Amino acid sequence: MIPRYARPEMVAIWSPETKFRIWFEIEAHACDAQAALGVIPRENAEAVWKARDVPFDVARIDAIEAVTRHDVIAFLTHLAEIVGADQARFVHQGMTSSDVLDTTLNIQLVRAADLLLAGVDRVLAALKARAFEHKDTVRIGRSHGIHAEPTTMGLTFARFHAEMARNRARLAAARAEVATGAISGAVGTFANIDPAVEAHVCAQLGLVPEPISTQVIPRDRHAMYFATLGVIASSIENIATEIRHMQRTEVLEAEEYFSPGQKGSSAMPHKRNPVLSENLTGLARLVRGMVIPAMENVALWHERDISHSSVERMIGPDATITLDFALHRLAGVIERLVVYPENMLKNLNKFKGLVMSQRVLLALTQAGVSREDAYRLVQRNAMKVWEQGADFKTELLADPEVTAALTPAEIEEKFDLGYHTKHVDTIFARVFGTGA
Numbered sequence: 001m002i003p004r005y006a007r008p009e010m011v012a013i014w015s016p017e018t019k020f021r022i023w024f025e026i027e028a029h030a031c032d033a034q035a036a037l038g039v040i041p042r043e044n045a046e047a048v049w050k051a052r053d054v055p056f057d058v059a060r061i062d063a064i065e066a067v068t069r070h071d072v073i074a075f076l077t078h079l080a081e082i083v084g085a086d087q088a089r090f091v092h093q094g095m096t097s098s099d100v101l102d103t104t105l106n107i108q109l110v111r112a113a114d115l116l117l118a119g120v121d122r123v124l125a126a127l128k129a130r131a132f133e134h135k136d137t138v139r140i141g142r143s144h145g146i147h148a149e150p151t152t153m154g155l156t157f158a159r160f161h162a163e164m165a166r167n168r169a170r171l172a173a174a175r176a177e178v179a180t181g182a183i184s185g186a187v188g189t190f191a192n193i194d195p196a197v198e199a200h201v202c203a204q205l206g207l208v209p210e211p212i213s214t215q216v217i218p219r220d221r222h223a224m225y226f227a228t229l230g231v232i233a234s235s236i237e238n239i240a241t242e243i244r245h246m247q248r249t250e251v252l253e254a255e256e257y258f259s260p261g262q263k264g265s266s267a268m269p270h271k272r273n274p275v276l277s278e279n280l281t282g283l284a285r286l287v288r289g290m291v292i293p294a295m296e297n298v299a300l301w302h303e304r305d306i307s308h309s310s311v312e313r314m315i316g317p318d319a320t321i322t323l324d325f326a327l328h329r330l331a332g333v334i335e336r337l338v339v340y341p342e343n344m345l346k347n348l349n350k351f352k353g354l355v356m357s358q359r360v361l362l363a364l365t366q367a368g369v370s371r372e373d374a375y376r377l378v379q380r381n382a383m384k385v386w387e388q389g390a391d392f393k394t395e396l397l398a399d400p401e402v403t404a405a406l407t408p409a410e411i412e413e414k415f416d417l418g419y420h421t422k423h424v425d426t427i428f429a430r431v432f433g434t435g436a
Contacts, residue, residue, distance in 0.1 A: 047087035094193030119327030
C-alpha cells in the first residue's frame with residue numbers, strides 16, 4: 001500500500017526484515033527440536049542462534065535470489081554466511097519451503113489480526129460514547145431515503161456498535177482459525193521430519209499444529225480470514241454512508257469535523273465535504289476486492305501449486321494495511337463527528353406531523369374502523385401535507401370521518417414524540433448490557 005493509507009505498526013508486520021526474522025525463528029526452533037530428538041548435534045542447533053541479534057541483509061538476500069530464483073534458498077544461504085556453513089548444515093533438515101512460508105504467513109496474519117482487533121475496539125469505544133451522548137437526541141428515521149418515523153441518534157450509533165461487535169467476534173474467530181503452523185515436509189507426510197518438531201515450533205511461536213497439511217496449509221482458513229476482513233470493510237462503509245447522508249446540505253444533521261485551515265474545494269471556498277467518509281467508502285471497496293482471490297486460492301492442484309502465492313504476497317499486506325488504516329480513520333471520524341440536534345428536529349418537523357401517520361392509523365383501527373378505511377382516511381390527509389404543505393394534525397381534526405372515530409384529545413395524543421422513544425433504554429440494555 002502507498003504510505004497515504006498505511007499505519008507504520010501494520011506496515012512493519014509485512015516488512016522484509018520482519019519476514020526474515022520469522023523465517024529465522026522457525027528454522028532455529030526446528031533445529032532445537034531436531035537436536036532434542038538426537039537428529040542433529042546440539043552444538044549445531046545452538047550455533048544457529050548466533051544470528052538472533054544479527055540484522056539480516058535484505059539486499060544481500062535479494063542478490064542471492066536473483067541467482068537462485070528461490071527466496072527461501074536465498075535466505076538459507078545468507079543465514080549460513082552469518083552462522084558458518086558447517087554449523088548451518090542441518091538447518092532446514094527434512095523441511096520444505098512451504099513449512100517456512102505458510103507458517104510465517106499465518107504468524108503475520110495473526111499479528112495483523114491483533115492490530116485490527118485493537119482498531120475495532122477503538123471504533124466500538126467511539127460508537128458507545130456517542131451512543132450514550134445522544135441516546136435521547138431525537139431524529140427522523142428514514143426508509144428508502146424518505147421520512148419514516150422518529151428514532152434517536154443514540155440508536156443509530158448503537159446499531160452500528162452492535163454490528164461492529166459482531167465483526168469483532170468474527171475477526172477473533174478468523175484469527176483463531178488461521179493461527180496454525182505446518183512443519184510437515186514435502187507433501188505433508190512427515191517422512192523426513194518428526195511431528196514433534198512441528199509441535200515444538202508451533203508452541204514457541206504461538207500457533208497450533210495444522211491437523212493435516214499437504215505441502216501447504218489448507219487455504220480455506222485464509223479464505224475465511226479475508227472474507228471476514230471484507231465484512232468488516234462493508235460495515236465501515238455502512239457507517240460512512242450514513243455520515244455522508246447526514247452531511248448533505250439538505251440534511252445537515254451531522255458532519256465531519258472541519259479543522260482550522262482546512263479547505264473543501266479548490267474552486268468553491270464555501271465547501272465542507274465529507275471527504276473522510278468518502279475515502280472510507282473507497283478503501284472498503286479495495287478490501288472487499290481482495291476477498292474473491294482469497295476464495296479462489298482454496299482450490300490447488302494435488303498437494304500444492306503456487307497459484308496462491310502471488311495473490312497472498314499482495315493481499316496479505318494490502319488488505320490488512322488498508323483495513324487497519326480505515327478502522328482508525330473511522331474511529332477518528334466518529335470521535336470528532338459534529339452532531340446538530342436542532343437540525344434533526346427541524347427535519348423531523350419538515351412535513352408538519354406527517355411522520356405520526358401510523359399512530360393515527362392504529363388508533364382508528366382500535367376505535368373500530370376497518371384497516372382499509374383507516375388507511376384511506378389517513379392517507380388522504382397525508383397527501384395534503386405532501387402536495388399542499390398542509391399541517392397533518394390540522395387536517396385530521398378537520399376530517400369528520402376521522403373525528404367521528406377519535407376525539408380531538410385522542411388525535412392530539414398521537415403526536416407525542418416520547419411514544420417513539422419509550423423503549424430506547426431496553427434497546428440500549430440489549431446492545432451494551434444492563435450495567436453499561
